[in-house]
Amino acid sequence: MKRRVQLMNPAAQHEALKVDIDAAVSRVLSSGVYVNGPHVAAFEHEFAEYTGACHAIGVGNGTDALRIALTALNVGPGDEVITVANSFIATAEAIVHVGATPVFIEVDKHTALMDVHRLADAITEKTAAIIPVHLYGRPVDMDVVMDIAGAHGIAVIEDACQAHGAIYKGRPVGSLGDLACFSFYPTKNLGAMGDGGAVTTCSGELAERVRLIANHGSSKKYHHDIVGWNSRLDEIQAAVLSTKLATLTAGNQRRTAIAERYRSQLGDLEGLSLIPQDDYGVTSVFHLFVVRSADRDKLARELSARGVETGVHYPVAIHQQQAFSDHYRHWVLPQSEKWAAQCLSLPIYPELSDADVDFVCEQIKSVLATVASSN
Numbered sequence: 521m522k523r524r525v526q527l528m529n530p531a532a533q534h535e536a537l538k539v540d541i542d543a544a545v546s547r548v549l550s551s552g553v554y555v556n557g558p559h560v561a562a563f564e565h566e567f568a569e570y571t572g573a574c575h576a577i578g579v580g581n582g583t584d585a586l587r588i589a590l591t592a593l594n595v596g597p598g599d600e601v602i603t604v605a606n607s608f609i610a611t612a613e614a615i616v617h618v619g620a621t622p623v624f625i626e627v628d629k630h631t632a633l634m635d636v637h638r639l640a641d642a643i644t645e646k647t648a649a650i651i652p653v654h655l656y657g658r659p660v661d662m663d664v665v666m667d668i669a670g671a672h673g674i675a676v677i678e679d680a681c682q683a684h685g686a687i688y689k690g691r692p693v694g695s696l697g698d699l700a701c702f703s704f705y706p707t708k709n710l711g712a713m714g715d716g717g718a719v720t721t722c723s724g725e726l727a728e729r730v731r732l733i734a735n736h737g738s739s740k741k742y743h744h745d746i747v748g749w750n751s752r753l754d755e756i757q758a759a760v761l762s763t764k765l766a767t768l769t770a771g772n773q774r775r776t777a778i779a780e781r782y783r784s785q786l787g788d789l790e791g792l793s794l795i796p797q798d799d800y801g802v803t804s805v806f807h808l809f810v811v812r813s814a815d816r817d818k819l820a821r822e823l824s825a826r827g828v829e830t831g832v833h834y835p836v837a838i839h840q841q842q843a844f845s846d847h848y849r850h851w852v853l854p855q856s857e858k859w860a861a862q863c864l865s866l867p868i869y870p871e872l873s874d875a876d877v878d879f880v881c882e883q884i885k886s887v888l889a890t891v892a893s894s895n
């Protein structure tokens with residue numbers, strides 16, 4: 521049979537944990553408590569500990585986590601929120617949904633992360649928050665972000681939706697900003713069997729506000745202190761997440777080993793650029809392994825024909841998305857646009873075998889050799 525390598529494979533992870541997950545889900549189903557119950561409380565406790573934050577609050581998904589975090593900080597109409605255009609659309613959606621205006625700054629040309637050296641220049645009297653995105657699992661240089669934000673009294677929300685377990689100078693993401701947002705979308709490093717998310721923070725006051733907003737503004741049943749909404753993690757997802765959290769560190773280590781294997785085989789190829797080794801004291805958790813090619817679409821097509829599934833995260837920078845065409849088209853962000861045009865995500869997930877990684881590398885070398893000889 522011809523070998524095919526998938527980009528991601530959440531079913532493979534389920535296979536490995538099936539017995540434990542079935543038992544956990546079955547316990548919830550028999551309990552009769554499906555929201556706001558003990559499994560969510562237990563998971564929140566475990567996840568707060570894992571991220572080194574003092575509090576974790578389960579919410580419906582990562583997009584809600586961002587929206588709730590912004591609302592907890594009272595960010596709204598008239599405010600600007602600084603972020604990047606190389607992210608999943610949700611980062612900007614959340615800003616727009618609270619009525620604020622996204623301000624996009626350029627990304628670093630080597631890493632696709634927020635170019636923190638441009639941050640100070642982007643701050644105005646309207647800046648209410650900064651959302652650095654730990655894209656592909658690699659932490660942003662947070663000391664620089666926190667120093668600039670602190671000097672201006674501006675809040676920082678980490679978009680850690682791709683970075684569960686990533687480390688910055690010895691500290692896990694989720695405890696670096698004022699608040700941090702996580703997604704448990706099934707293919708994330710920590711994924712639920714559906715949607716889920718969390719907000720983490722070390723501020724007791726913000727934790728309380730997040731909890732209120734996510735649960736109808738209610739601290740006591742049928743007593744509503746503020747107008748909130750309904751965005752909750754449910755008991756089944758929390759039980760699944762607790763089961764999977766126990767394997768997250770091992771999964772992240774396996775992703776790192778895969779990334780190293782890719783790097784050793786693809787590091788010196790003509791026509792392909794890799795993101796440099798982690799420096800400034802960061803440990804990526806390789807949610808994605810992203811390379812760059814000037815002829816990205818052709819490389820992707822050829823790899824697909826050879827049995828290698830790839831992805832593009834993301835093909836259109838946020839300011840150029842149709843959804844925002846009336847508002848942000850005037851932004852010119854050459855570096856962000858270049859990333860969108862050239863990035864290609866290679867298969868990576870903990871269950872991927874070394875033989876599959878080697879197969880992917882062979883196919884890439886073969887495609888690039890063909891392209892080079894036809895030029």
Ligand SMILES: *Cc1c(COP(=O)(O)O)cnc(C)c1O
Pocket residue numbers: 581582583584607608610611653679681682702703704705715716717
């Ligand atoms: C996945 C993701 C989100 C949104 O999470 P959902 O759970 O899908 O709503 C936000 N930001 C980034 C960077 C993401 O990767």
